Amino acid sequence: MLILDRYLFRSFLKSFIFCLIVFIFLFIIVDIFGSLQEILNNHPSILKILELYLYAVPVIIGQTAPIAALLATLFTLGQMNQANEIIAMRSSGLSIWHIVRPFVLFGFILSLSIFVMNETITPYAQKMSKFIKRYYVDKAYGSTQDVPLENVAIYGYDNRLYFLNKFYPKTNTIEGLTILEHDAQQNVRSKVYAEKAVWRNNRWVLYQCFIYYLGEGQRIRGEPLYFSDKVYRIEETPEDFMRQNIPVENMNTKDLANYIARLPESGAQNTIIRMKVDLFQKTSSPFTSFIIILLGIPSAIIVRRRAVAFSSIGICMGISFLFYVLFAVLTALGKAGVLPPLLAAWGSHIIFGGTALYLIAHTQ
Incomplete structure (x- = not known):
């Protein structure tokens, strides 16, 4: 046999x-x-x-x-x-x-x-x-340049949603950063916009920063706060932005499961369902x-x-x-x-x- x-x-x-x-x-x-x-x-x-x-x-x-x-x-x-x-x-x-x-x-x-x-x-x-x-084939960028990641959207800690226009991994610099912070009912309670953000001494420094606080009906409460530069508490490190920006097809099951485990805090149920299918x-x-x-x-x-x-x-x-x-x-x-x-x-x-x-x- x-x-x-x-x-x-x-x-x-x-x-x-x-x-x-x-x-x-x-x-x-x-x-x-x-x-x-x-x-x-x-x-x-x-x-x-x-x-x-x-x-x-x-x-x-x-x-x-x-x-x-x-x-x-x-x-x-x-x-x-x-x-x-x-x-x-x-x-x-x-x-x-x-x-x-x-x-x-x-x-x-x-x-x-x-x-x-x-x-x-x-x-x-x-x-x-x-x-x-x-x-080496397309030669879209020189080998010494800091190639940016563009249009990055990430769900993070503290029920926050991050939008990065451009993220430069080599210098840990963000151009055009928007942070939407949600409450338990997933209503936006504050919005932060910075023209530039730089990772320095293990913390994020925001430049030309505007902070808006929203009340009922998603209306802005009072005048926005402005800072030419401000140290802002963001749990995510540059490595977190890099890791979470990896396409789903490039993740293994462990990486994807760990990413999904962080999403319930942000209340992104539709995103959670799609990623669970993946x-x-x-x-x-x-x-x-x-x-x-x-x-x-x-x-x-x-x-x-x-x-x-x-x-x-x-x-x-x-x-x-x-x-x-x-x-x-x-x-x-x-x-x-x-x-x-x-x-x-x-x-x-x-x-x-x-x-x-x-x-x-x-x-x-």
Whole structure:
């Protein structure tokens, strides 16, 4: 039995690696042609171009692994079925679950590996890929300049909402800072605007600062206070602004969970719901490969002739497309607050995974 499992596993692994390499190669070729104008104009070194696409590999693997796994499943089982190997296995008394066990096990290991990769390697790889493209390929800024983060919005401590027009990480300077402080009912009780804010001696110093206090009906009470420079108590450090400004797709589950834990104080319920959906998707998305393999198994096993093979591939691709459509629909419903975040992220996996298991169990 172990010999048979190794044979099936090895055949599937060869097909999967081949498909994955093809997808990585095609992605890089397409991206190079898309960036060809910038490459010709800015003349980045070959080493930097190689480094750029080396950092892009984890992202490509995460995106293309499900389709590569589907094609490997259809090809491997289809070839075995047309060679009557599956009939021989069934005739020897093996159940359908014994035959497909290596594929199911591989799908689970693959999904688990992608999850670990997304938690550890991918966030750093995405950051470095964007950095190399910005500085060496597009050359949007000189390497010695302090590149600003623009239009930053952050929910912070003490029920505050921060808007930063420009934040310069190198000098810890903010241009155009607006702070909205809310009460327990989420009414704005004060507004602070500063033309400039600088982090000095572990505190924020605001320049050309105006402070407005609001009363009932969000009306300004009295005259605004003006300060040419003022030390203002802000819990967030420059590192906090940098960390919280990271796009959700560049966060791992720990970073995103920690960020969500801070949001209830600001009462941003809609934002909390959307981010909870994103958080649960970070656990469900890697297991798409596992579900796709389950969907491909019954289609591949029923193949008898080549014409039927192409038909089964088309049907399986169509079912996989429906899976992604349902995944997108449930995500939208979850972020709109119609569905619980956990169900929105895992609903399509549960529905199609259960359907695939039923079809496998009833495959003759």
